[in-house]
Amino acid sequence: MADFLPVNEVIGLEKLKNLTKKQKSFLLLGLGLLLILTFVVSSSFAEEKTSQKKNAPALGPQEEPDQASGSITKFSISSEKDSLAPGEQMQFTAFIEGTGNYDDTVVWSIQGDHNSKTVMSPDGKLTVDLEETASQLIIRGTCGGGAYASDKPISIVKPSPSPAPAPSKASSSHEKIVAPGPLPQDVPASSEAQPGQEGQVPGGDQKENPPVKKPQANIQVTVENMAQVKEKLKDVKKISLPDTDLVLKGENLEIQEGETALAFIQRILKEANLEVQVDPKVEPGQERILGINDLKEKDLGDKIAWQVYLNGQPMKEPINQYRLKDQDKLEIVYGLPREEK
Numbered sequence: 001m002a003d004f005l006p007v008n009e010v011i012g013l014e015k016l017k018n019l020t021k022k023q024k025s026f027l028l029l030g031l032g033l034l035l036i037l038t039f040v041v042s043s044s045f046a047e048e049k050t051s052q053k054k055n056a057p058a059l060g061p062q063e064e065p066d067q068a069s070g071s072i073t074k075f076s077i078s079s080e081k082d083s084l085a086p087g088e089q090m091q092f093t094a095f096i097e098g099t100g101n102y103d104d105t106v107v108w109s110i111q112g113d114h115n116s117k118t119v120m121s122p123d124g125k126l127t128v129d130l131e132e133t134a135s136q137l138i139i140r141g142t143c144g145g146g147a148y149a150s151d152k153p154i155s156i157v158k159p160s161p162s163p164a165p166a167p168s169k170a171s172s173s174h175e176k177i178v179a180p181g182p183l184p185q186d187v188p189a190s191s192e193a194q195p196g197q198e199g200q201v202p203g204g205d206q207k208e209n210p211p212v213k214k215p216q217a218n219i220q221v222t223v224e225n226m227a228q229v230k231e232k233l234k235d236v237k238k239i240s241l242p243d244t245d246l247v248l249k250g251e252n253l254e255i256q257e258g259e260t261a262l263a264f265i266q267r268i269l270k271e272a273n274l275e276v277q278v279d280p281k282v283e284p285g286q287e288r289i290l291g292i293n294d295l296k297e298k299d300l301g302d303k304i305a306w307q308v309y310l311n312g313q314p315m316k317e318p319i320n321q322y323r324l325k326d327q328d329k330l331e332i333v334y335g336l337p338r339e340e341k
Helices: 013-017 021-055 226-233 259-269
Strands: 070-079 089-099 107-111 125-127 136-143 148-156 176-178 217-225 246-254 276-278 288-292 306-308 328-335
Touching: 070 148, 070 217, 089 136, 089 148, 125 328, 148 276, 217 259, 246 259, 259 288, 259 328, 288 306, 288 328
Parallel strands: 217 328
Antiparallel strands: 070 089, 089 125, 107 136, 136 148, 176 246, 217 246, 276 288, 306 328
């Protein structure tokens, strides 16, 4: 049979009776601190449980995150070509890149048109009216609610009649300018003497004084690899020159009295609706051709420029000082100098 200790010994009451007042005070203080510590730990544990309940994911179906905050990072528009004629149509295409669920709706508009019948469809198709008089249109595409925009210039090419040859006052040949294409055959002027004309001998047979032949020159303007030139510059500028290497060719063109090579080039190209730009910064006597229409020197490199050749050789005299002679042949070539090829 087991032995049992008295109750007062189990709980140590006898020992407590023997404690001094000081010892009893320390014992009560320790018990108090133990109760405070137990309360603090219990409170912290309860707060942690409550926080976990608040942050726990809700049960049931969840809402999809809002993706409307997506953004567009790149936007541009392009077309099949850079020009078209009145009455034609052309499709434009928008290229959009972005992140998230961005708005890819494109709104199209036209700037610079002179005719209300020149319109842009909602799907990006441009229709130029037959009576449109503008020389250039700006096609604008916007997306992202108007926050992003891209412009594309388009030239309106109007068909123009070939310039009529200027009649020669005293020459039996006529001037020809071809820009570009094969040259027509020479058509000799009529040599019949008319009554009352100079050269009629009174009372005898009519005679014609031999025509006074004025000096004439030939000219040719070319661009080496025009297709490559336009391709390399398509993102930089619009080159308003023909798509062929041959820009202009003229034969038997009358030289005006005292006309220099530069004056002749400027006059003939102006008749063919081509503008010649001369470098204004050089000293007198050093003038050179800086550009023709939109194509200028150094557009494709430091050595790429408009080279001028006289009778197959580089011109030694400045072009604004050399006076043309009969049957001189001028060549204006956009490219490297021939001696560097």
